[in-house]
Amino acid sequence: MTQFSFTLSATDGAARTGVIHTPRGEIRTPAFMPVGTAATVKAMLPESVRATGADILLGNTYHLMLRPTAERIARLGGLHKFMNWERPILTDSGGFQVMSLASLRKLTEEGVTFSSHIDGSKHHLSPERSMEIQKLLGSDIVMAFDECPALPADEAAVAKSMRLSMRWAERSRDAFGDRPGHALFGIMQGGVTRELREESAQKLKDIGFDGYALGGLAVGEGQEAMFSVLDYAPGFLPADKPRYLMGVGKPDDIVGAVERGIDMMDCVLPSRSGRTGQAWTRRGQINIKNARHMDDPRPLDEACNCPACRNYSRAYLHHVFKAQEMISGMLLTWHNLHYYQDLMAGLRAAIAAGRLSAFVAEFHAERAAGDIDPL
Numbered sequence: 270m271t272q273f274s275f276t277l278s279a280t281d282g283a284a285r286t287g288v289i290h291t292p293r294g295e296i297r298t299p300a301f302m303p304v305g306t307a308a309t310v311k312a313m314l315p316e317s318v319r320a321t322g323a324d325i326l327l328g329n330t331y332h333l334m335l336r337p338t339a340e341r342i343a344r345l346g347g348l349h350k351f352m353n354w355e356r357p358i359l360t361d362s363g364g365f366q367v368m369s370l371a372s373l374r375k376l377t378e379e380g381v382t383f384s385s386h387i388d389g390s391k392h393h394l395s396p397e398r399s400m401e402i403q404k405l406l407g408s409d410i411v412m413a414f415d416e417c418p419a420l421p422a423d424e425a426a427v428a429k430s431m432r433l434s435m436r437w438a439e440r441s442r443d444a445f446g447d448r449p450g451h452a453l454f455g456i457m458q459g460g461v462t463r464e465l466r467e468e469s470a471q472k473l474k475d476i477g478f479d480g481y482a483l484g485g486l487a488v489g490e491g492q493e494a495m496f497s498v499l500d501y502a503p504g505f506l507p508a509d510k511p512r513y514l515m516g517v518g519k520p521d522d523i524v525g526a527v528e529r530g531i532d533m534m535d536c537v538l539p540s541r542s543g544r545t546g547q548a549w550t551r552r553g554q555i556n557i558k559n560a561r562h563m564d565d566p567r568p569l570d571e572a573c574n575c576p577a578c579r580n581y582s583r584a585y586l587h588h589v590f591k592a593q594e595m596i597s598g599m600l601l602t603w604h605n606l607h608y609y610q611d612l613m614a615g616l617r618a619a620i621a622a623g624r625l626s627a628f629v630a631e632f633h634a635e636r637a638a639g640d641i642d643p644l
């Protein structure tokens with residue numbers, strides 16, 4: 270059986286390209302992971318997600334443990350079979366979403382109890398329970414259970430939270446055990462403080478993980494603050510393991526993160542935007558409900574090869590959005606995911622060819638040339 274492993278094939282400055290090998294297939298890096306919150310990437314069939322170029326999906330422990338429950342998914346053969354996606358799946362630990370979605374949270378050293386945002390029922394998550402749930406789901410890449418403090422938080426609160434997350438990382442490692450073919454990633458915390466990031470990275474390296482995530486970013490600190498952390502934090506992590514920046518982001522966030530040595534990212538943005546009439550293109554963000562598209566026979570993006578751009582005009586996309594037809598969210602989501610995966614493929618090729626800076630310059634020039642709608 271193929272074991273979990275990571276091969277770096279080229280670097281360009283701090284940026285890297287390579288392949289993560291798993292028993293369920295290869296993940297080309299830098300990789301963008303579409304989010305399949307409730308065992309579906311909203312408005313997309315799994316084969317359509319794959320057709321955009323996605324090698325891996327993200328599933329949410331918090332949502333799946335509440336509905337339909339991890340135990341039910343396990344009885345039905347695991348998450349891959351349940352949602353008809355046979356390629357790799359990464360699941361988050363539930364920690365972040367408990368903090369952002371659940372109510373009546375009670376946080377202790379042991380873990381967190383909370384009430385479901387769906388029906389108010391009471392639940393518990395801890396490092397051990399999170400590892401159990403992610404095993405029941407059958408995910409290929411399991412995330413350590415951590416706590417992300419709500420912003421704004423002072424440095425003392427960030428430090429206290431980070432050290433709790435590091436104790437939980439150790440418990441996650443112990444509870445995960447030895448599972449050949451499956452990977453466990455640790456999550457670096459420490460906010461925007463260099464010393465805390467370094468302390469967190471050292472602790473995670475001492476424990477030892479198959480990959481390392483950067484948590485506590487893209488939570489409202491702004492792009493400039495995020496990039497300033499990414500200027501140094503990836504360098505605290507082992508060069509021979511994947512680095513995953515959680516919850517990022519907009520296309521320019523992704524490009525900046527890849528330039529700084531990030532290998533994996535995830536975000537709901539391309540799929541969520543697709544359902545609200547927003548299209549991301551190489552020439553900027555298009556708001557399809559804007560009246561200027563009403564008579565426009567052109568596609569969203571002439572250079573895009575997705576079904577929405579090959580077969581439909583902006584006028585049609587405007588019409589079906591206005592008429593609240595389901596195909597509107599389907600086509601715009603497909604386009605957005607296709608654009609994101611095209612961007613990742615372009616980044617990978619540029620790094621492999623040693624011409625990332627030229628690629629990034631062109632990326633910014635095309636956006637500046639502009640086709641951007643006011644929101």
Ligand SMILES: [Zn+2]
Nearest residue numbers: 573575578604
């Ligand atoms: Zn398109």
